[in-house]
Amino acid sequence: MQNTAHLDESRDPLIIAEGWMKNGKDVAIATVVETWGSAPRPVGSHLVIDAEGNFHGSVSGGCVEGAVVSEAADVIESGKPRMLEFGVADETAWQVGLSCGGRIKVYVERLG
Amino acid sequence: MDPLHLKKLNAERRARRAAILVTDLGDGRDRMVREGDTVAGELGEAIVKAFRSGNSGSVVAEGRNFFLNVHLPQPRLVVIGAVHISQALAPMAQIAGYPLEIIDPRTAFATDDRFPDVTLFAEWPEDVLKAHPLDGYTALAALTHDPKIDDFALKAALDADCFYIGALGSRKTHAKRVERLMAMGAPSEGIEKIHAPIGLDIGSASPGEIAVAVLAEVIRAFRSRGTARLPKGQAA
Numbered sequence: 309m310q311n312t313a314h315l316d317e318s319r320d321p322l323i324i325a326e327g328w329m330k331n332g333k334d335v336a337i338a339t340v341v342e343t344w345g346s347a348p349r350p351v352g353s354h355l356v357i358d359a360e361g362n363f364h365g366s367v368s369g370g371c372v373e374g375a376v377v378s379e380a381a382d383v384i385e386s387g388k389p390r391m392l393e394f395g396v397a398d399e400t401a402w403q404v405g406l407s408c409g410g411r412i413k414v415y416v417e418r419l420g
Numbered sequence: 421m422d423p424l425h426l427k428k429l430n431a432e433r434r435a436r437r438a439a440i441l442v443t444d445l446g447d448g449r450d451r452m453v454r455e456g457d458t459v460a461g462e463l464g465e466a467i468v469k470a471f472r473s474g475n476s477g478s479v480v481a482e483g484r485n486f487f488l489n490v491h492l493p494q495p496r497l498v499v500i501g502a503v504h505i506s507q508a509l510a511p512m513a514q515i516a517g518y519p520l521e522i523i524d525p526r527t528a529f530a531t532d533d534r535f536p537d538v539t540l541f542a543e544w545p546e547d548v549l550k551a552h553p554l555d556g557y558t559a560l561a562a563l564t565h566d567p568k569i570d571d572f573a574l575k576a577a578l579d580a581d582c583f584y585i586g587a588l589g590s591r592k593t594h595a596k597r598v599e600r601l602m603a604m605g606a607p608s609e610g611i612e613k614i615h616a617p618i619g620l621d622i623g624s625a626s627p628g629e630i631a632v633a634v635l636a637e638v639i640r641a642f643r644s645r646g647t648a649r650l651p652k653g654q655a656a
Contacts, residue, residue, distance in 0.1 A: 313496035313519045313558075315433055326430050329423055337421050341445070341478060341487045352476030352489045389448045415487065417448055420423045 321354040321365030325419060334359040335419040336380035340367045341391075345410035355414075359384050367414050368394070379416055389417035425452045429491065436493040436555050440467055443487045445478070472645060493557040494519065495583070495642050500545055500573045501563035502529035505588070508631035509561075510538045516635060518559070523548045525569065545573040559584035559638045561618065565593055571600055578610040584641035586618040586634060615641075 317323045321337075328335045338355040340347070348369035355373060357363045357380035367376060372394045383390055392414045425441065429452050432439040438455040442463070453459055459467050462481035466488065470476070474492045478485060497513050499506050502524035513520040521539040524530040530542035541548045549572075554560060560577035562570035565588050577585045578601070587597060594616040601611050619633030620640070 313436070313494045322426060322430055322433070326426055329426070337426075339443075339487070339489065350476075391445070415443070415445065417421055417443075419421050419426060 319364070321356040324364045325354075325356040328356070328358050329419055334384045336383045336416055337419055338367055338376045338380060338392075338414050338416045340412055341415045342413035343410065344412075347410040347412045349412075357381075357384075368412060372412070372414070376414055376416060383416045383418050387418050389415060391415055421450055425450055428452045433491050433493070436557055438471055438490075438492045438557070440470055440491065441489045442467070443489070445485045445487055493555070495557050495559065496520065497559045497561065497638060498523065498554065498573075499561050499563060500524065500570055501588075502526070502531075502535060502540065502542075503563050504627040505563055505630050505634070507534060508628040509634060510535060512631055512635050513638075516639065518635070518638065521548075521552070523573070524564065545569065545576070549573065549576050554580035554582055556581050556583055558582050559641065560586070561634055561638070562587040563618075565589040567597070567600060571597070571604065574614065575601060575604050575606055578606050578613075583645055584615070584638050585613060586615040586637060588618045589616060591617065 315323060325335050325337055336357045338357065340349055340351050340353045343351055349366055353365065353367055355363055355365045355367045355376055357377050359381070361377055361381065363373065363377055366373060375394070376392065379390060379392060393411065394414065395411050429439055429441055432454060440453045441450055442453055443450040453467055455471050458464065463486060466479040466481055470488045470490045474490055476489045478487050495518055497518045497520045499509060499520060499522045502522050506522050510520055510522065521541065522530065522535060523541045523543065523545050525542065525544045527542045530540050532540065554577055558580070560573060560582045562574050564570050570587060574585065574587060587594065589597065598611055602608065615637055618637070619630055620636045622633050624630040624633040
């Protein structure tokens with residue numbers, strides 16, 4: 309039950325992205341900008357991805373991260389941001405306790 | 421995202437200050453806005469609203485589509501006094517999403533046995549608050565009604581502009597407290613913000629019921645930040 313008033317720096321996606329940048333890595337940041345229905349992660353949630361496909365954070369319950377990571381590689385390459393839209397699979401929606409499905413919009417941009 | 425803006429945003433988040441990253445979804449440009457910064461027009465109004473609600477989302481302003489990602493510090497609760505009310509308040513506050521710390525220099529009160537799974541300091545508030553300063557996203561409830569323990573913390577909460585300050589004790593006790601705080605140099609408009617008697621007026625009698633009243637008052641203060649003050653609760 310213990311929760312903390314301070315950032316968990318080892319798991320915070322934006323802190324991790326800053327660290328990657330300091331180490332000279334190319335980084336993409338994905339952000340949930342809109343949700344409909346039973347989206348598992350709230351608007352504002354981040355997934356950060358480096359050029360090797362390493363990632364931290366989440367934009368869904370795990371069902372669309374793979375697709376976002378592969379899009380991120382293109383975004384890092386081109387430098388052009390993209391807006392992605394996903395229907396969250398019913399199975400995932402079921403797992404998070406809501407059986408009605410959901411949709412999310414994810415904005416993917418390069419850091420720098 | 422602009423790397424400089426990410427660094428600035430993370431610096432604000434580390435320092436427990438509220439900030440919004442504003443991204444123009446048309447051209448991908450972003451900026452970081454701190455709470456209290458002035459931004460003109462429709463965008464400025466949306467930013468003020470977003471700081472109050474804490475909700476991220478898209479807005480259309482001046483014909484452009486912006487995404488506002490709101491980063492508010494986690495609100496927390498500092499309780500002065502490892503008393504019976506605090507024993508009930510500790511698990512409730514944590515369930516409600518308000519991490520809590522208890523400070524009480526009386527080692528007979530501040531024991532792990534009485535407060536399992538709670539961040540507990542068996543030290544004077546003067547010492548603890550130096551290392552763990554109060555801020556605008558912290559609520560302070562002074563529950564010992566011992567001036568030696570409560571007064572310094574109340575003055576520190578006024579100086580740090582805590583979003584909620586409450587103090588246990590009758591009106592008579594509080595009147596004397598007001599005199600002492602004035603003597604310590606606290607401004608009267610600050611002192612007026614102290615919720616005393618503490619807690620919403622729900623007729624609380626037992627320590628657990630008083631804890632509910634205090635927690636409800638803290639939540640109301642947090643959710644009404646920046647709006648006209650609601651009438652003070654009268655209880656406990």
